[in-house]
Amino acid sequence: MNELQTILADSVNGLLSERVTRDLIQKAEDGVWPQALWNELEANGLTRVLAPEAQGGAGGTWADAAIVLKAAGRHVAPLPLAEAVLAHWLLAEAGIAAPDGVLTVMEGDFALAGGKLSGTAPRVPWGRHAAHGVALFGAEVVLAPLAGAAIGHDINVAREPRDAVTLKDVAVQSASVSLPKNALRLYGALIRACQMAGALDYLAEQTVAYANERTQFGKPIGKFQAIQQQLAVLATQAAAAGIAADHACASLNKGDATFEIAVAKIRADDASSIATSIAHQVHGAIGFTYEHGLHFATRRLWSWRAEFGAGTEWAESLGRETISRGADALWPYVTAR
Amino acid sequence: MQAFHFDLCELPGETKGLRDDVRAFLAKELANVPAVTRAQTWSGSDPEFSRKMGAKGWIAMTWPKKYGGHERSAFDRYVVLEEMLAAGAPVGAHWIGDRQSGPLLMRFGTEEQRQKILPRVAKGECYFCIGMSEPDSGSDLAATRTRAEKVEGGYKVNGTKLWTSGAHTAHYMIGLFRTHLDPQNKHAGLTQFLVDMKTTDGVTVRPIKDLAGKSHFNEVVFQDAFVPDEMMVGTEGGGWNQVTAELAFERSGPERYLSSFILMVEMIRQLEKEGGSRGAREIGRLVAHLVTLRQMSLSVAGMLDKGENPALEASVVKDLGAIFEQDMPVRAHELLGLEPTVGAGSDYEQVLGYLTQTTPSFSLRGGTREILRGIIARGLGLR
Numbered sequence: 001m002n003e004l005q006t007i008l009a010d011s012v013n014g015l016l017s018e019r020v021t022r023d024l025i026q027k028a029e030d031g032v033w034p035q036a037l038w039n040e041l042e043a044n045g046l047t048r049v050l051a052p053e054a055q056g057g058a059g060g061t062w063a064d065a066a067i068v069l070k071a072a073g074r075h076v077a078p079l080p081l082a083e084a085v086l087a088h089w090l091l092a093e094a095g096i097a098a099p100d101g102v103l104t105v106m107e108g109d110f111a112l113a114g115g116k117l118s119g120t121a122p123r124v125p126w127g128r129h130a131a132h133g134v135a136l137f138g139a140e141v142v143l144a145p146l147a148g149a150a151i152g153h154d155i156n157v158a159r160e161p162r163d164a165v166t167l168k169d170v171a172v173q174s175a176s177v178s179l180p181k182n183a184l185r186l187y188g189a190l191i192r193a194c195q196m197a198g199a200l201d202y203l204a205e206q207t208v209a210y211a212n213e214r215t216q217f218g219k220p221i222g223k224f225q226a227i228q229q230q231l232a233v234l235a236t237q238a239a240a241a242g243i244a245a246d247h248a249c250a251s252l253n254k255g256d257a258t259f260e261i262a263v264a265k266i267r268a269d270d271a272s273s274i275a276t277s278i279a280h281q282v283h284g285a286i287g288f289t290y291e292h293g294l295h296f297a298t299r300r301l302w303s304w305r306a307e308f309g310a311g312t313e314w315a316e317s318l319g320r321e322t323i324s325r326g327a328d329a330l331w332p333y334v335t336a337r
Numbered sequence: 338m339q340a341f342h343f344d345l346c347e348l349p350g351e352t353k354g355l356r357d358d359v360r361a362f363l364a365k366e367l368a369n370v371p372a373v374t375r376a377q378t379w380s381g382s383d384p385e386f387s388r389k390m391g392a393k394g395w396i397a398m399t400w401p402k403k404y405g406g407h408e409r410s411a412f413d414r415y416v417v418l419e420e421m422l423a424a425g426a427p428v429g430a431h432w433i434g435d436r437q438s439g440p441l442l443m444r445f446g447t448e449e450q451r452q453k454i455l456p457r458v459a460k461g462e463c464y465f466c467i468g469m470s471e472p473d474s475g476s477d478l479a480a481t482r483t484r485a486e487k488v489e490g491g492y493k494v495n496g497t498k499l500w501t502s503g504a505h506t507a508h509y510m511i512g513l514f515r516t517h518l519d520p521q522n523k524h525a526g527l528t529q530f531l532v533d534m535k536t537t538d539g540v541t542v543r544p545i546k547d548l549a550g551k552s553h554f555n556e557v558v559f560q561d562a563f564v565p566d567e568m569m570v571g572t573e574g575g576g577w578n579q580v581t582a583e584l585a586f587e588r589s590g591p592e593r594y595l596s597s598f599i600l601m602v603e604m605i606r607q608l609e610k611e612g613g614s615r616g617a618r619e620i621g622r623l624v625a626h627l628v629t630l631r632q633m634s635l636s637v638a639g640m641l642d643k644g645e646n647p648a649l650e651a652s653v654v655k656d657l658g659a660i661f662e663q664d665m666p667v668r669a670h671e672l673l674g675l676e677p678t679v680g681a682g683s684d685y686e687q688v689l690g691y692l693t694q695t696t697p698s699f700s701l702r703g704g705t706r707e708i709l710r711g712i713i714a715r716g717l718g719l720r
Contacts, residue, residue: 001344204717208717208718208719211719212718212719222719223719223720225707225711227719228710228711228714228719228720229707229710229711229714231714231717231719232656232709232710232711232713232714232717233710235340235341235653235713235717236653236656236657236713239341239343239633239653240629240630240633240657242343243343243345243629243632243633243636244625244628244629244632246345246632247345247628247629247632250345250347259628260628262621262625263624263625263628263629266621266622266625266626267625267626267629270622270625270626311622311625312618314621314625315617315618315619315620315621315622315625316614316617316618316621317617317621318617318620318621318624318625319614319616319617319618319619319620319621319622319624320614320617320621322605322617322620322621322624323605323608323609323614323616323617323620324609326605326606326609327602327603327605327606327609328602328606330601330602330605330624331423331424331598331602334624334627334628334631335356335419337628
């Protein structure tokens, strides 16, 4: 990390660790929208880390964004910070002025005709709270106001809103921009991979701390080799997910990162399955209660690993491409990326 | 906590030309080498090949020129290593000298030792073996019992080293011997020595056949073997710290995740022949893990280049790498269901035959999985 990134990391982690209290998360799970926190994130420019300075952004790189996205995951911030970072970036790429207010992304089946957008996105993060949503229609980035949208409420297992948003002939702003195929799914996978890396870091730290506190048989359970070996696995899985996410972000700064994003989502998915299992095993029964906060991270990982394409989905496309390029092309391809 | 630091590390653009040179060299050298031979990679030994690499300047790449080195960057070296491993080149003869014994001598050896030995290592003519494990000292290295007893002009060595890879071809062993016994502190009193494997009387090398019928490793018996004073490496009693530093080199390279790579290539070739999309998910997953391990391995190389100590990170990569390598024959079996073969069969079947039998050693050699995870747990503040 360079000096500015260290400052950014301190600032975003400091803010979120102070504000995202257990009480705030629990209220959010009961349906209370944390407007004050959202205002603070916007005021600190964290939603606009990727937007150019001319548009009120920080003009950051994806490596800078990774810091914010990982922090969003680490502190299980119950609002669409990651989605807003992505939405602002897409708007900036398209040269559309970004509105104030809650912003999310809408992956769905839309039709754009005569400046009007119609269609449905089945699982829009915080759709009910968002003032605007960013969608893609072919090569067009579309900014849609959601004031008149029909919203069907739903949640994921982390009890984050995932709402069905239906628009009918809504007047929108749009501009075409060069993006890879299914770009919203792709970049959605990237923000989730980063959030997952952050949540996995938290899981490793929290589980090590618990193993050092919890005493059985007259000593902290972390002194038992059986537990130590498990914790080593948990920490290495978190480290792998972390560097895979960083690699994808760094690659996106340089150009097309479809390959690296698929790698990051697969790796985060695999790491999550192993890490959540170990974290719960080490925490024992207390970690299975609502009272203990471990599940705020593990339930998110269980949702996020399937959102914007599960590891399996990305592995399928990565594998098809690898096989069709041919056995002898694998190594040259990997080293040329 | 922040126990691990895996910072991204991008290879400098100027390594590309070197990579192209290495590929062109390997395409020619390995043109007629069967896949099952290439699958041995750094376990395969070929002195002629090592000499050719020496002539190319691809051994001792980062060492000072006065010791026969080439003063290239750690990244240049990394590129050569990963290309050799991915292609399955028989780099085993010079591997240990280049990776750890040379760097050990540069750090702890005498000027005379360096002058005498290092230029020959760089030429690909002088090979090393590592005398660490013993019959009663494996993971518990400090239980080393082989004695080096002070006598006039040197030391008299008695004891047995076990699982010593390449002892039958090596010119030198770096042996870890006990020069002093303190029952209260078994980490003290260990000392490293250079042993001339070609001329020292009282050294007997007996090959040990592995389960696949190959003899890569040996039992080395010392019976009143005389090792002169000037062959001591570093300080008397400083062996434990020196060995710990050496093991960081031993664990840090790309060979810790690329040892099954040839099987991955042959798996893809099988599926390519089928023409359908069967196995795409499994291959995609393996690719994702391969790419992530490479980034982690590069990160360790970056730490080495900056002069940082990557001992902890190297343990992480070696542990994850061994899981990945050992998973490969399992995935291959699940996916294709073909019988592993020995001596006959397709390239794929033979490579599967070799690696199915060999992969159990990958989480034993250079530090067992349990030892590595113990190191990681210590890094996490648990021990």
